[in-house]
Amino acid sequence: MKKSMILFFAIFIGLVPMAQQKKPVTVKVNTPTVQCEMCKKKIEEYLMYEEGITKVVVDYKQKKTTVTYLTDRTNLENIKTAIANTGYDAEEIKAAPDAYEKLPKCCKKPSK
Numbered sequence: 001m002k003k004s005m006i007l008f009f010a011i012f013i014g015l016v017p018m019a020q021q022k023k024p025v026t027v028k029v030n031t032p033t034v035q036c037e038m039c040k041k042k043i044e045e046y047l048m049y050e051e052g053i054t055k056v057v058v059d060y061k062q063k064k065t066t067v068t069y070l071t072d073r074t075n076l077e078n079i080k081t082a083i084a085n086t087g088y089d090a091e092e093i094k095a096a097p098d099a100y101e102k103l104p105k106c107c108k109k110p111s112k
Contacts (some may be wrong), residue, residue: 022070022071024054026055026068027067028066032063033088033089034063036060039060041104042103046085046086047083052074065083083091087099
């Protein structure tokens with residue numbers, strides 16, 4: 001009887017975390033200042049270090065970044081802020097000036 005109770009609790013404890021895991025959400029963020037393959041690589045690498053982000057794909061030709069993330073660990077505003085901290089505009093959030101200055105010349109906005 002004691003062994004069956006221990007087995008029951010072990011199974012129950014193993015199932016509880018699985019029940020709390022939320023499904024990932026995928027969003028597209030407009031990134032109008034993305035210019036080239038280097039921009040793509042920089043954003044993808046930077047965002048993968050952010051907690052809760054499971055997948056990042058940057059399409060610099062369409063100027064969109066597709067992000068898959070866990071809603072219980074991060075949110076859309078944090079993702080946009082992370083992109084801005086990389087040096088790129090993310091919809092209404094402008095790039096952080098210090099990060100933008102560190103970008104290679106090919107990744108900066110064309111001069112008018």
